[in-house]
Amino acid sequence: MKSKKMIIGLMMLVTLLANGVVMADVNDYGAVGAMTDEAYTLEEMLVYAIQDEYLARGEYESIMEKFDVQRPFSNIIKSEETHISLLVPLFEQYGFEIPTDTSEDHLIIPDTITETYAIGVEAEENNIEMYATFLQQDLPEEVRDVFERLLASSENHLSAFENGLSRSTQGFGRRGK
Template identity: 35%
Template sequence: MNRWVLLGIIIFLSLSPYSVYAENWMPDHYGSNGGLADDNLTIEKVLHYAIQDEYLAQARYDAIHKKFGQVIPFVQIKKVEQQHIHALLHLSDLYNISPPENNAADFTPPPTTLRQAFQASVQAEIDNINMYEKFISDEGLPQELRNTMNDIAKASRIHISTLKRGADNYYP
């Protein structure tokens, strides 16, 4: 391949709002990717996908903190994500389901830029909401699971507006 074409592709990807970032390296069966693609859901699968997705959020914010320091609003959102994990782990215990391994850091390289961190985080929250809305619509799921997932989806909507405001502060 011509080196100028290759250089052009690299520049395009690095400037694109959809540039390669952590979730692009995530397996199709993991987190919100898995939850959205799976049409044969069980309580165990729903909890696994949900916990994995919350693990991904924690890993993403850890990678951002490691690269850029304690950037607001990532610091606050990370604390809320930990509460989501605790709520989902409690449900796993309640239903006697072993939680999935937390290997989310394997799928979460650090973002290249802070702008990319904001963009990827907003997209991840959108995917998270879509996954939870799919789970909530399953009337076969116990109401306690649906209630908890509805609460987490509401928090994710708040995260999106918080992340957008944060991005506006860095990129007015």
């Protein structure tokens, strides 16, 4: 049963990706931007990380407004706020400028709630990949600890989006099936 749900979810994701539906512009911003680099300075890793957290928060706020939904987005927004609050002191500790939140310039919200779940899955997978890549670097212990926490949180968010996608594709989702 679970494998059938995963297959349905993957089919939806492939369809959406083939049609070019994305939540964030593909550019040098957040996790997508991080994956275009091969080597990172500490500052670059922190910038990509906070950009991705800004982007997630902005996307989920926009989704909640557009589709008049709360969960799982409201819970995940709280997590994104926590993630940002974990990153800010690292910028301060290392004397790096905290980037301005320009995530609004990078938002593209899909037309249906089902698409948002599918894109949420992709976004969290990208986020997990970004943090896993960063954790392969030589990092100060406090930075490593924060990245490990953020990676674990993204794994939880991924589960929430997979569950939402499964419910939505089976006709149990809210609006915009």
